[in-house]
Amino acid sequence: MTSDSRMAIFDLDLPALEKELQAMAMPRFRAKQIFQWLFEKRVNTFDAMTNISLPERAGLAERFTIFTGEIVRRQQASDGTEKVLLRWPGGGLTETVMIPCDDDYTDESGRTLVAHRRTACLSTQVGCPVGCAFCASGLLGFKANLSVGQVIEQAVRLTHQLEPERRLTNIVFMGMGEPLANFEVTVAAVKRLMAPAALGISGRKITVSTVGLPPQIRRLAEVGVPVTLAISLHAPNDELRKQIIPWAQAIAIEEIVAAGQYYFQTTGRELTLEYIMLDGLNTLREHADQLAGIAKRLRANVNLIYYNEVPDLPFRRPSGQVMLAFQTQLRSRGVNVHVRQSRGRDIAAACGQLARQDRLDAVAPPAGPSNDVPRTPAKVP
Ligand code: SF4
Structure with missing residues (x-):
């Protein structure tokens, strides 16, 4: 209701x-x-x-x-990325992003065609209970779980921004929140997005991203939705991970690897390791070697992601050279690795940035760390 x-x-x-x-x-x-x-x-x-x-x-x-959320702000970046800030009944803000990508490819007969990918990045919670040290959503603290309808509504809102002849082709649960901490809603939303009578998106084009909750990863393996699982590792050893991801205090990388292996064995779906590059912190050669070891055990692909800097946070975006050296080191160890460009940088497209900006705008100046909710991560579910 x-x-x-x-x-x-x-x-x-x-x-x-x-x-x-x-x-x-x-x-x-x-x-x-x-x-x-x-x-x-x-x-x-x-x-x-x-x-x-x-x-x-x-x-x-x-x-x-039909729509329960109100569009508070809508922004388009120079690269076509669109970000929608939604306010839900009760006042919670979440962000939803559409990432367009028109790629040339060659078919079997040598013709050059264009693939029009339209990826929706959806939120599952208002704020985030994990509280990662580098993330704007973490700064907002955890407010509430979204409902299934609110997750679907985000995707539908984005279809309204599309050209009539285009449709959403991919979904990533990488917006605000930890999807597996809102497990039932995430699974129900995936099923709903896949339903032919709704958006009819193939499960293979849906990615659920998690900071790595082993029991929930095992449950996801067993519910019969063939999604790609992306594990946000962000650090290749427990010591460093604990510094930037509070829930790593309770969850060791070994447990995540074991759950990831179970996911692969049960579903046959490849995993992806997401790794936000924080200059000088997790970008050293030894980190690449440790990450390569984890990726090989999981047979996972690695995405290296340029960090989008967040005002008031001390983390920095690395140079292209640093990214390339890290990627080369992983490749030399036989890892399938890609560098992901951050899209929509000019509209604060890293998750949580727009919602945080909106909150800061609403708070009496000066905007700064003192206006933020203290970073008090919730208990691991
Ligand atoms: S990076 Fe993801 S898991 Fe961490 S605080 Fe941000 S939204 Fe939550």
Whole structure:
């Protein structure tokens, strides 16, 4: 339910909506029509659903609401990355990002074609309970879990920004929050995003990112959603990891590796290790060697990510040379490794930056560390 007591329609899957409609004396097939309007034709109102009778549309508007979040800010970076700041009932802010990528590729007959990837980066929580030392979301503290409908709503909001002939092709759960700390919602949202009657996105094009919660990684392996698992390692040994990720105090890398191996054995899906490069802190040659050892045990690909600097935090973005040297060292150890450009740098696209900026804007000047919620990470679930 939303604050106005109507039911949020994106909280329902197709069978649940069919049931609701039956209770309203409407035919079941209307549910499919409504989903088509919402997910394919991208309408904002029940009134726009013109193959549904007027009295039925009025009944729907009385019973359901479509969007529960309000768009507070929308920004587009010079590279096309779009960021949407949403305010939910109760005041919580989250960020949702669309990353466009038009890549040339050559098909079997030698023709050059363009792949239009449109990736949505979704949030699962308001703030984040992990509290990583380098992250703007961590600075916000943990506020609340999002609902399934609120996760789906973010993706749908982004489809409204797309050119009519484009669709979302990829989903990454890499926005605000730790997806596996909101486990049931994340899994239900993945299923909903995959459903042909909704967005119909292949599980292989969905990536769930986690700081590494071993019991939840094992559970995810067993729920039958074939997503790519991305483990945010960010440090190649426990000592260093504890300095930048508070939950590493309770979870050793060895436990994460064991859970990751279980995930691979159970699902057959390759893993990715995400590694934010923090200049001088985790970017030394010995770190590359340690990371290579972990990647090989997990048969994981490694993504090296340029750090997006956050005002008031002491971490720095490394130079291209540092990135290249680290990548070369990993390659020399036989690791499949890519450098990820940070997209949307000019709009503070690192997770949590826009929400934090919005909060700081709302707080009396001067904005600075004293205005931040103390970094008090929550207990590991
Ligand atoms: S990096 Fe991810 S896990 Fe860490 S505080 Fe930020 S959102 Fe949470």
